[in-house]
Amino acid sequence: MKIRNRTILVIGFFLLLCSCFTASAERINDKTGDVYHRSQSGAAWLWNTNISDRRDIDITEIAYSLDEAKLKLKLTVAGTIQDSAYYWYNAYFNTSDTVYTWWWSNGSGVSMAYNQAQQKYDIPQNFSLIGNNSISVEFNVLGNISIVEVWGQAHQYTTIGPSQQINEWWGDWAPNSKFTGEIIDNDSNTNATNGGTNGTTDGGNGNTSKPSTPGFEMLAVIIAVAVALILLRKHR
Numbered sequence: 001m002k003i004r005n006r007t008i009l010v011i012g013f014f015l016l017l018c019s020c021f022t023a024s025a026e027r028i029n030d031k032t033g034d035v036y037h038r039s040q041s042g043a044a045w046l047w048n049t050n051i052s053d054r055r056d057i058d059i060t061e062i063a064y065s066l067d068e069a070k071l072k073l074k075l076t077v078a079g080t081i082q083d084s085a086y087y088w089y090n091a092y093f094n095t096s097d098t099v100y101t102w103w104w105s106n107g108s109g110v111s112m113a114y115n116q117a118q119q120k121y122d123i124p125q126n127f128s129l130i131g132n133n134s135i136s137v138e139f140n141v142l143g144n145i146s147i148v149e150v151w152g153q154a155h156q157y158t159t160i161g162p163s164q165q166i167n168e169w170w171g172d173w174a175p176n177s178k179f180t181g182e183i184i185d186n187d188s189n190t191n192a193t194n195g196g197t198n199g200t201t202d203g204g205n206g207n208t209s210k211p212s213t214p215g216f217e218m219l220a221v222i223i224a225v226a227v228a229l230i231l232l233r234k235h236r
Helices: 001-018 217-236
Strands: 026-031 035-041 044-051 057-064 070-079 087-095 099-105 106-116 120-121 128-130 134-140 148-156 165-176 206-210
Touching: 026 148, 057 148, 057 165, 070 099, 070 148, 087 134, 099 134, 106 134, 106 148
Parallel strands: none
Antiparallel strands: 026 057, 035 044, 035 165, 044 206, 057 070, 070 134, 087 099, 087 148, 099 106, 106 120, 128 134, 148 165
16 A cells, blocks of 8 residues: 555656646648738739749748747748848747747848846847758747737848839738738729739739738847847846
C-alpha cells in the first residue's frame, strides 16, 4: 500500500511539474490567390481582388509557438521573401495586456513588445529567415499569455511617396477579416486596370473604394516607439 501511495505521489508530482512548463503551437492558414490590388489615377481609386500572381506577398500561414517565457511569431508566403524597400511584411500577436509586433523590409526588421500596464518592453533583434519564404522573431513574454488575436500583412508597392500621379500597391491579410479597405461591390466602374506586370485590364472584379492607408503611418509609429524605448534603456 505504501509503495502504491508513493507511486501515486511521484506521478502526481511529475504531472504538476510538467504543467508548469506548458507550451502551445498554433497557426492560421491563409489561402493563396487572395491578394488585393489598389490603384490610383488622379483622384480615383480602384480595387481588384483575388490577384494570384503576387506570390511573394501571398501569405499562406501565420504561426506561433508560446510558453511562459518565449513567443515565436512566424509569417510564411507562397513565393519568396523579398529584400526590397518596395516589399513589407509584418505580424502581430496581442494578448489581454501586451502587444507583440514585427516589420520586415529591405533586408532588415523592426520588432517590439510592449506591456503598458506594467511598463515592460522588449525589442528583440533576432529575425530568422527560414528557407526563402518565412520570417520568424522570438520575443520575451512580458505578461498574460491569454491570446486575443493573431494576424499578419504583406504589401508590395510600385512607388513610394505622396507626389506620384499614378500610385498602386498590393496587399494580403491573414486572416482576410483584417483587410483595411472598403470595397463597394456592383459598382458601375468595373473595368479597372489590373496593375500587373503586363499592364492588362481586368473587367471582372474592379471596384471603387474609399481610400485606406497602405501601412506606412503604422510603421512610423512602431519605429518611433522602438527608438524611444531604446533611448530610455540607454539612459537607465
